[in-house]
Amino acid sequence: QVQLVQSGAEVKKPGASVKVSCKxxxxxxxxxxxxxxxxxxxxxxxxxxxxxxxxxxxxxxQKFQGRVTxxxxxxxxxxxxxxxSLRSEDTAVYYCARGRSVRGGYYFDYWGQGTLVTVSS
Amino acid sequence: xxxxTQSPSSVSASVGDRVTITCRASxxxxxxxxxxxxxxGKAPKLLIYAASSLQSGVPSRFSGSGSGTDFTLTISSxxxxxxxxxxxxxxxxxxxxxxxxxxxxxx
Numbered sequence: 659q660v661q662l663v664q665s666g667a668e669v670k671k672p673g674a675s676v677k678v679s680c681k682x683x684x685x686x687x688x689x690x691x692x693x694x695x696x697x698x699x700x701x702x703x704x705x706x707x708x709x710x711x712x713x714x715x716x717x718x719x720q721k722f723q724g725r726v727t728x729x730x731x732x733x734x735x736x737x738x739x740x741x742x743s744l745r746s747e748d749t750a751v752y753y754c755a756r757g758r759s760v761r762g763g764y765y766f767d768y769w770g771q772g773t774l775v776t777v778s779s
Numbered sequence: 780x781x782x783x784t785q786s787p788s789s790v791s792a793s794v795g796d797r798v799t800i801t802c803r804a805s806x807x808x809x810x811x812x813x814x815x816x817x818x819x820g821k822a823p824k825l826l827i828y829a830a831s832s833l834q835s836g837v838p839s840r841f842s843g844s845g846s847g848t849d850f851t852l853t854i855s856s857x858x859x860x861x862x863x864x865x866x867x868x869x870x871x872x873x874x875x876x877x878x879x880x881x882x883x884x885x886x
Contacts, residue, residue, distance in 0.1 A: 693875075695823075703815075703823065703866055703877040719874055720780075753822055763811035763829050763870035769822035 660684040662754050662770035669776045675742040678773045680754030687735035688712040691757035693766060694728065694739045696750040704750075708757060709737060744777045751775075781805050781869045785878035791886040798854040800881045802867035807847045811871035814843055814852045817880075818863045827852065828870070857883070 665679040680692060694706040707718035709728040716728045727740045737754060752773045755766035782805035792798050802812065810830040815823040825834045827843040830850055840855045854861055862885055867878040 702879045703817075703868075705875045705877065708873075717873060755823075760832075761829055762809075763813070764873075764875060765813045765825060765828045765870055766815075766823070766868070767825050767828075767834070769824070772822055 660756070660768045662756065662768055664752075664754060664770040664773045667774040667776070669778065670744050672745055672777055672779055674744050674777075675740055676744060676775050677738055677740040678752050678754075678775070680737045680739070680770050682735045682737070682756070685756075687730075688732055692728070692730070692737040693755045693757045694726075695753045695755055695766070695769075697753070697772075698747075698750040701750075706739070706752075711737060741775075744775075746777050749775065749777045780874050781808065781872050781876055783867055783869055783876050783878040785865075785867055785881050787881060788879070789882040789884060791884045792857050793886045794857055794859060796857045796886075798857055798861075798883060800852045800865055800867075800883075802845075802850045802852070802878050804848045804850075804869055808869045808871035810846045811869065812843075812845070812850050813868045813870050814841075815866045815868065815877075816861075816863045817866065823866060826865075854883075 661683045663681045668676050688711045693708045709716045711730045730737045754770040756768040758767045784803045812830045814827040817823040831843045842853050864880045864882045866880050
């Protein structure tokens with residue numbers, strides 16, 4: 659069965675960087691995009707960006723341009739999301755989600771369990 | 780970016796009730812819309828894609844409709860496990876966006 663398993667919770671100081679991993683299993687890793695979505699406590703879902711694991715191509719939400727980097731290691735079917743220059747407003751649960759194109763639309767059909775990133779001095 | 784607006788923000792309902800949630804896009808998105816369910820402390824789960832197609836394994840009491848800018852999610856007979864927050868997502872235009880969510884609470 660398809661699974662996305664993320665790395666554990668992180669606590670970072672303002673100005674630092676965090677790198678979250680997302681290990682895929684149960685399907686061919688290079689056949690589907692990996693997206694990252696975050697959710698601050700009590701808030702809604704915010705899409706951060708996308709990566710094609712086959713090509714390594716990426717696309718980021720304008721809000722995160724210059725601060726986020728999405729990479730992958732195909733040999734271990736793992737995607738990574740690194741966010742730099744952290745501030746308190748980045749405290750959130752970060753999810754990876756598999757992206758799938760269906761009849762012209764683009765949907766997130768499987769999600770990781772989430773990784774809590776806390777930014778605090 | 781396309782803005783998605785859901786209403787209501789929350790709804791109180793009883794088991795067995797019919798519940799309808801609406802989602803409006805700031806511009807036309809054809810039928811490229813998804814609905815997700817999220818329970819506290821859990822990741823979102825895809826319920827419906829392409830506005831009205833049920834994801835595999837999702838109970839048939841969930842249905843979706845709409846096209847263009849206006850969409851609805853209907854739960855025909857609310858079950859205890861359906862109390863959750865529901866999000867719409869536009870699937871039409873890169874830089875995917877979500878609605879702000881609708882919380883379905885027990886009356």
